[in-house]
Amino acid sequence: MQDHHVKLGRVGGYAEAKKLETVAREKGVPVWCGGMLETGIGRAHNIAMATLAGFTLPGDVSASSRYWEEDIIEPPVLVSTKGTIAAPSGPGIGYEVNLRRLDSVTLKKETCRNK
Numbered sequence: 420m421q422d423h424h425v426k427l428g429r430v431g432g433y434a435e436a437k438k439l440e441t442v443a444r445e446k447g448v449p450v451w452c453g454g455m456l457e458t459g460i461g462r463a464h465n466i467a468m469a470t471l472a473g474f475t476l477p478g479d480v481s482a483s484s485r486y487w488e489e490d491i492i493e494p495p496v497l498v499s500t501k502g503t504i505a506a507p508s509g510p511g512i513g514y515e516v517n518l519r520r521l522d523s524v525t526l527k528k529e530t531c532r533n534k
Contacts, residue, residue, distance in 0.1 A: 425474075426453045427464060436468055444473030451476035459483055459492030463512035466496070470506045480504060491521045 423443065427436045436452075443450045452469035454462055465480045482504075483495035490496070492514040498504055507513020 423450045424453050425450055426455055427468060428455050433464060440471050440473035449475045451478045453479040456486060459490040459496060459514060462496050463514045466504055466506050489520055491517050493517045
């Protein structure tokens with residue numbers, strides 16, 4: 420049986436990826452969750468998605484240090500010596516945005532206000 424991968428950015432975001440996970444789980448199709456070149460915010464979403472029951476195969480989510488000297492989340496995503504990433508147990512995505520780092524790499528800001 421062929422396996423299939425689900426990358427949130429490729430399939431249209433979290434809601435679409437969740438739909439694919441549900442169908443795959445119901446049909447018994449093995450899938451894995453992967454990432455692309457995300458900052459820690461996107462990577463945290465990939466980790467959360469990979470914890471769903473339908474993702475039965477190892478994914479390709481990597482450590483923050485693979486692409487970034489310093490990520491924009493705290494703590495950084497770490498891969499254990501066994502090649503695993505511990506899913507955070509806290510609320511939300513389980514990581515905090517490092518605002519100092521985010522400000523240091525921001526080129527432009529815009530503010531939108533409701534009238």
